[in-house]
Amino acid sequence: MSIKTDRVNVVTSATRLDTQPNTGTYQGDTVTVQNLGTASVYLGGSSVTTSAYGYELKANSSLSIDMTAEDSLFGIVTAGTVTVSVLTVGA
Secondary structure (H helix, E strand, O other): OEEEEEEEEEEOOOEEEEOOOOOOOOOOOEEEEEOOOOOOOEEEEEOOOOOOOOOOOOOOEEEEEEEOOOOOEEEEOOOOEEEEEEEEEEE
């Protein structure tokens, strides 16, 4: 099992959160995103916006997602910058 960690500064445009490129390496990996900031981060695909998103990750909370080879995860904030911690665990 491999474990990768990263910290990503999420801004007001779609920001890629996952720690691996979209190259088919996500077979069964789990990505956990922890919001370290004081504002919400809106999660979704590459076209995520603050009004069209898949999940609102509130301040000081986390979310785990099982990824597939085709997946990429993006975040966006309404203003400023929010730092998230990203943990990827793979088989």
